[in-house]
Amino acid sequence: MIDYTEKIPNNVDLGRDRVLQRALEHWQPAFLGWWSDMGPNESSNYEVYLRTATSVEPDGWAQFGYVRMPEYRWGIFLQPRDETRQVNFGRHKGQAAWQEVPGEYRSILRRVIVTQGDTEPASVEQQKALGLSCPSLYDLRNIFQVNVEEGRHLWAMVYLLHRYFGRDGREEAESLLARRSGDTDNPRILGAFNEPTPDWLAFYMFTFFTDRDGKFQLCALAESGFDPLSRTCRFMLTEEAHHMFVGETGVSRIIQRTCDVMNEHKIDDPSDVRAMGVIDLQTIQRYLNFHYSVTLDLYGSDVSSNAANYYTSGLKGRFRETKLADDHILSEADYPVWEVLETKIVEKRVPALTALNERLRDDYIGEIEDGVARWQKVIDTAGIPFKLTLPHKGFHREIGNFAGHHISLTGEVLTQDAWKQHEFEWLPSPSDYKYVQSLMSGRVTELGKFANWIAPPIRGINNQPLNFEYIRFN
Ligand code: BYC
Numbered sequence: 001m002i003d004y005t006e007k008i009p010n011n012v013d014l015g016r017d018r019v020l021q022r023a024l025e026h027w028q029p030a031f032l033g034w035w036s037d038m039g040p041n042e043s044s045n046y047e048v049y050l051r052t053a054t055s056v057e058p059d060g061w062a063q064f065g066y067v068r069m070p071e072y073r074w075g076i077f078l079q080p081r082d083e084t085r086q087v088n089f090g091r092h093k094g095q096a097a098w099q100e101v102p103g104e105y106r107s108i109l110r111r112v113i114v115t116q117g118d119t120e121p122a123s124v125e126q127q128k129a130l131g132l133s134c135p136s137l138y139d140l141r142n143i144f145q146v147n148v149e150e151g152r153h154l155w156a157m158v159y160l161l162h163r164y165f166g167r168d169g170r171e172e173a174e175s176l177l178a179r180r181s182g183d184t185d186n187p188r189i190l191g192a193f194n195e196p197t198p199d200w201l202a203f204y205m206f207t208f209f210t211d212r213d214g215k216f217q218l219c220a221l222a223e224s225g226f227d228p229l230s231r232t233c234r235f236m237l238t239e240e241a242h243h244m245f246v247g248e249t250g251v252s253r254i255i256q257r258t259c260d261v262m263n264e265h266k267i268d269d270p271s272d273v274r275a276m277g278v279i280d281l282q283t284i285q286r287y288l289n290f291h292y293s294v295t296l297d298l299y300g301s302d303v304s305s306n307a308a309n310y311y312t313s314g315l316k317g318r319f320r321e322t323k324l325a326d327d328h329i330l331s332e333a334d335y336p337v338w339e340v341l342e343t344k345i346v347e348k349r350v351p352a353l354t355a356l357n358e359r360l361r362d363d364y365i366g367e368i369e370d371g372v373a374r375w376q377k378v379i380d381t382a383g384i385p386f387k388l389t390l391p392h393k394g395f396h397r398e399i400g401n402f403a404g405h406h407i408s409l410t411g412e413v414l415t416q417d418a419w420k421q422h423e424f425e426w427l428p429s430p431s432d433y434k435y436v437q438s439l440m441s442g443r444v445t446e447l448g449k450f451a452n453w454i455a456p457p458i459r460g461i462n463n464q465p466l467n468f469e470y471i472r473f474n
Contacts, residue, residue: 008024011056011076023162023173045473045474048145050066052075053152110165120157134445139250145242152239156232200250207247213295222237223316257453259384279436281384292368296364297399300400318360392407447469
């Protein structure tokens with residue numbers, strides 16, 4: 001029997017909702033079983049210095065203390081309700097926001113919630129083995145924080161399925177625990193969540209690039225006319241910021257360390273850099289190319305009638321929808337997308353309604369450019385003549401107009417053979433992965449110590465020093 005207020009912090013009056021309690025009584029043990037199988041390896045006994053959300057108040061959403069992860073209090077939180085909120089776009093614009101699922105949109109809404117929910121456990125599965133090769137206790141604590149919060153985001157979507165979708169919602173909630181990242185028979189829904197995250201450089205790239213897709217998708221869902229979805233996503237976004245911070249600073253610290261070693265030893269050839277046990281900037285660029293392109297696919301097809309439907313129905317808006325100055329109906333507007341015409345990439349204007357995936361992708365790219373410019377600053381400050389670049393939008397894509405084409409880093413349309421000749425100049429090769437893996441063969445657990453290939457962060461977590469005991473291994 002679950003003690004609802006103590007075990008599951010919530011602001012949805014769970015203690016009084018018998019139907020929801022019964023659903024969670026079945027699901028919670030299954031979730032813990034999944035965590036035990038697919039959560040971080042060998043971690044069940046560790047006490048981890050984690051933040052736990054116990055309320056949505058400013059002093060309640062980041063309570064720090066030592067927690068064994070299986071005992072983490074995965075809670076259910078929605079941003080408080082605004083009674084005056086309306087549907088702000090699409091054909092229902094101006095109606096009061098929906099507090100229950102509109103019958104006509106039940107199945108598409110469920111599908112969007114399931115797609116969102118599916119990514120959360122997937123990322124935990126992808127990162128399962130990384131704790132055994134952590135570069136420091138600080139980093140180990142951060143990956144565990146990300147993992148428990150992805151678990152909480154799964155809870156957030158499962159709450160919506162249980163509370164608003166009855167029996168089929170419960171079935172979907174079970175399926176979320178049954179699919180497995182990378183499984184041939186029962187994979188996760190979206191491509192990027194079936195890719196392995198084999199090492200810490202990949203983890204930081206993932207949290208920088210792919211968690212940021214999370215941010216943009218959650219922002220679009222936070223605009224939803226279905227108010228419980230909107231309020232859930234708004235609270236999830238408060239946690240997402242830390243995940244992207246982990247990614248951005250993680251890559252930045254790796255770049256910093258590489259630059260320091262290059263300057264100290266006056267070397268710039270990648271093999272000399274590798275001989276010093278750090279990751280050459282060329283390999284970092286190839287990882288960047290991979291994670292960026294795989295994440296661009298997560299926005300779906302450039303022209304999508306699904307996306308138009310979500311919007312017109314008032315279920316999924318644009319990034320910062322209410323701040324945009326237009327009619328929020330988009331029946332007249334158009335938007336540029338790119339397509340491949342024989343050997344050229346050409347711009348084509350299409351109805352803006354059908355290009356909403358592309359538009360969200362473009363919003364995302366803007367933020368990515370800013371982040372990459374901050375990494376570049378580290379290199380420039382070190383005085384090293386190396387430029388990080390973002391690949392062309394069409395590079396290495398499997399979804400949308402570029403799928404099936406072979407686009408170079410700079411946007412030329414190539415034959416498959418020509419592209420293949422450059423593949424491992426542009427994407428990490430098996431030997432790149434092997435090298436990075438060789439650096440991460442064991443874990444660094446001494447207080448205040450960091451692996452040779454990464455610089456320490458500027459400060460610790462929650463104002464703790466860098467040599468703080470972020471994990472007690474017991
Ligand atoms: N891989 O009309 P289209 C996060 C399918 S990340 C495989 O363009 P739509 C997180 C598509 O399902 C954010 N299949 O699709 C980050 C459709 O299938 P059907 C996750 C794909 O519906 C890090 C067909 O192709 N949240 O939170 O407009 C750690 C036609 O496509 C892919 C969401 O994604 C793909 N990449 O757009 C932890 C928000 N892309 O109908 C967490 C919810 C498309 O032919 N999801 N397909 O069977 C959505 O809003 C939409 O489903 C998508 C796709 C934007 C993903």
